[in-house]
Amino acid sequence: MAITRDDVRHTAALARLALSPEEESAFLLELNKILGYVEKIRELDLAGIEPMTHGHAGTGSLRDDAALDGLSQEEALRGAPETDEGHFVVPQVVRPEE
Amino acid sequence: MGAPHESAARGYEPVIGLEVHCQLLTRSKIFCSCSTAFGAPPNSQVCPVCLGHPGVLPVLNRRAVELAVVLGLALGSKIREVSVFARKNYFYPDLPKGYQISQYDLPLCDGGSLQIGTGDARRTIGITRLHLEEDAGKMKHAEDGSGRSLVDLNRCGVPLIEIVTEPDLRTPEEAHDFLERLKQLVQYIGVCDGNMEGGSLRCDANVSVRPRGSEALGTKTEIKNLNSFRNVQRALEHEIRRQIAVLESAGRVEGATLLWDATRDRLQVMRTKEEAHDYRYFPEPDLLPLVLAEEWIAAIRGMVPELPEARRARFVREYALPEYDAGVLTATRELAGFYEAAARRSGDAKLASNWVMTELLGAVKGDTERLRNLPLTPERLGDLLALITSGAISGKIAKAVFEEMAVSGGEPGAIIEACGLSQIVDPDAIRALIAEVLAANAPQVVDYLAGHERVLPHFIGQVMKASRGRANPELTNRLLREALEARRE
Amino acid sequence: MNLCGMSAHALRDGIAARRFSAEDVVRAFLDRIAAHDGRVHAFLEVHDTEAIAEARRLDEEIARGSEPGPLAGIPIAVKDNICVRGRGTSCASRILSGYAPPYDATVIEKLRAAGAVVLGKTNMDEFAMGSSTENSGFGATRNPWSLEHVPGGSSGGSAAAVALGLAPVALGSDTGGSVRQPGAFCGVAAMKPTYGTVSRRGLIAFASSLDQIGPLGRDVQDCLNLYNVLCGPDPRDATSAPGGHEVPEGALLQGVRGLRVGVPWDWLGEGLHADVEAALGRSVEALRQAGALVGEVSLLDPSYAIAAYYIIATAEASANLARYDGVRYGASARGAEDPAGLYTGTRSEGFGAEVRRRIVLGTYVLSAGYYDAYYLRAQKARRLIRDDFERAFAMADVLLLPTAPTPAFRIGEKTGDPLAMYLSDIFTVPLNLYAGCGINVPAGLSADELPIGMQLLAPRFGEAALFRAAQCLESRLGTLGLAPEPAET
Structure with a gap:
């Protein structure tokens, strides 16, 4: 299952990464080599095996529903590249997404 | 169901499914301890976790799970013993981590249903699934025309339950009715405040149309941004009309995500099927599977109150109330609870029903939320009604006492005492009042004696007036007739 | 000292x-x-x-x-x-x-x-x-x-x-x-x-x-x-x-x-440096002399682990590193026309080549059409590897x-x-x-x-x-x- 240049471009865009044409070529080669290697897992007989989805088989711990103080607005915005009236700032969103 | 929808006349049947997001009534967010309180200054109810700082980890709020299970049980869903959280990956400025923690192939609850319509038009709408997820932040355009958007992450991480229905709805009116019923239910069981305009209940709709009688489903479109029940109905009406028009002109409906623009009353295409997101769901490695042991589900089952449908039926059965009364009284949990306590105390369920539906609802102007702040307790209303039943006071006096109780919350006996409102049942006292009235109304007495019995109510009114309403009506009636008959001699 | x-x-x-x-x-x-x-x-x-x-x-x-x-x-x-x-x-x-x-x-x-x-x-x-x-x-x-x-x-x-x-x-x-x-x-x-x-x-x-x-x-x-x-x-x-x-x-x-x-x-054949092999021999001998029972175990070929690892680790990383978007902290490519431009600029400049390579790989193995072939298979292989260790x-x-x-x-x-x-x-x-x-x-x-x-x-x-x-x-x-x-x- 070889990865194509279009796949690389599309996948990079999905991950919000821009690749130069040279990088695209390099990634194409390297990723194909890596994917070629990982194809090995096809050799394993995985019929009837449940996927291991987590680091260990325990069950999740829960917390009680208590509201505690977090960060102040000032602390929350400290380090933000741009703020305005207590908000983080991004270029204008043309349309709502979700 | 209302009048047949216009599409029916044209031979098409709409098929509608809804996805409803309910904000759960927890104190803190789903994966961190920030407050969920509404209306705080922007980015003041946040912490490293909900801001998506590096190195943070989510920890699930137990209460959010319980409220979601309460809703699942109320909808008759199957609660999954093991459910798994998943990351839904997409980039958006209101989503700090670049993924939303949600549930995917193993949701908290499967199946279930909700009844809509009444009487013969009752229908069961299937629920596909319920799952827990986190809310995103809020965005707004900067008003300075600088072409920037401002991001507030206070809402980010507020717990949501997403309810997905089967494509069982057939008209926009049904969709509206479903949402009304769902809103009533979530409020009733206390899992959500049900405020759609405030954003605690949000809805997306999937809709397709097909020739009436056809079993196959048409191509559906998804409508987002429906922030009121009215908008759901309007948007569906628009989209159904549009799809029928496409089919009528031998065209093909294209799968797409549409956005309802309420201010312009129109739909716009948000993305076509080709642009559909690739969310790359995968199990959230930071949260181990959620296991709901049987004992825990049993304990949560104890938290589910009697549901409106069941309560309505029980009111009819147990209190011999008309269907109408039972329907009104079970509209909200507050009202039903008030009624039931008052009825039990008074010993007269029908009398209590009349009083609750007219006087009590009048006192709160139909808004049962206000019952919580009303000084009057159901027990004291019951006491008041018992005084009517025992004949201690008249209905009219009771209304005056009620008005005082609604304001002060006082005990009815004390109010009656203090205001001298207790009923006069002493025959001599009433005879004295009658004598005064007859003396002052000699011409009418002559009329009566001449056979004109229609003046009798006039005398009763005068006696009541003289007693300031306190004379016992039955006794007054009897003694008045006696006094008048005595004059014939 | x-x-x-x-x-x-x-x-x-x-x-x-x-x-x-x-x-x-x-x-x-x-x-x-x-x-x-x-x-x-x-x-x-x-x-x-x-x-x-x-x-x-x-x-x-x-x-x-x-x-x-x-x-x-x-x-x-x-x-x-x-x-x-x-x-x-x-x-x-x-x-x-x-x-x-x-x-x-x-x-x-x-x-x-x-x-x-x-x-x-x-x-x-x-x-x-x-x-x-x-x-x-x-x-x-x-x-x-x-x-x-x-x-x-x-x-x-x-x-x-x-x-x-x-x-x-x-x-x-x-x-x-x-x-x-x-x-x-x-x-x-x-x-x-x-x-x-x-x-x-x-x-x-x-x-x-x-x-x-x-x-x-x-x-x-x-x-x-x-x-x-x-x-x-x-x-x-x-x-x-x-x-x-x-x-x-x-x-x-x-x-x-x-x-x-x-x-x-089984793991220690070709590609093992002679000095490393000699050190292993010394270590075996040291443990044996101290009274340990040294024997051979067989384990699944470690190349399967490398294969599964580079799928699972990069998949998780692709989501874990999505939060670096130039909005709340860290480097930020300001001056973009839309949020996507902000993200792409920030991430392309901010991440080095190996990180970008792994993000692309991880995104790819989770994307529609490849999830089952890569990610799901890798998770199954992971369980196989775990079971293999448990057996050993x-x-x-x-x-x-x-x-x-x-x-x-x-x-x-x-x-x-x-x-x-x-x-x-x-x-x-x-x-x-x-x-x-x-x-x-x-x-x-x-x-x-x-x-x-x-x-x-x-x-x-x-x-x-x-x-x-x-x-x-x-x-x-x-x-x-x-x-x-x-x-x-």
């Missing part, structure tokens, strides 16, 4: 006995960093002012007679992917340059409570993605034993710092061998605890289901003491394992008589094998071949998939005077047996002592 050449437990004893002060110790290490770090570049940031202030505070406490903590006055170097409140924490990535976390990682809280003094942050492969510390966004770290060689990675800065005596102990993180392999290349004891025993809260995630913080020290006892401070359940990490997992110090004295040691000889650990208490097939490779040797770099982790990666514990123990020098490391692996929560075997190996093979002070080049 050469304080910088002493183990942490010797320093702690000296401070407690007031032979020297915590401030003496901290200043000695700060001086040595100032003198020698320029050539190896182990540190990204040195917290000299805070470290001295903290040491003074501890000295005052000790003078007042209060019981010093188990690490009182011990300076510690911290890998730059572990959050230290208010100080630069960048994961050696330009995308986080200038970022100062608003909170301490749980392990930092524990270290402070135990009296340890944070010396500074150490260099690493960007976001822990690498095996040589060449992928740092701020310049590579060099191996103190030979400046032409890599120190291993991704915790190369921590390993180099301990090897050169710039810190007595350090924290690293191990996702696929990132503590053990640099431990081997730099000749220090370096341990990866069982997944879930040490809180990951505040460890900037690379691959959440594999990451684990681990201690590096000049000897096994330092690793044990540090491990005992770090381990324990954390209610703020939902994947942390319940129960206490401390190993009593006495375990080190128990010896290995009767302990079953399995060697996976039914027959052996610990496993013994080299930490890496070769001693440290040359700088630049593998940078042009990502796959060759990935394969240098072939002996360490399987353990992370299984989620058990392991430790690197120095096993002498190669003919080229480069350290060789042997690895012991134990089942989940098998730390006691792990430390016992490691102590035995260390006492028989000897520690390497400090790396020779690098000559001017």
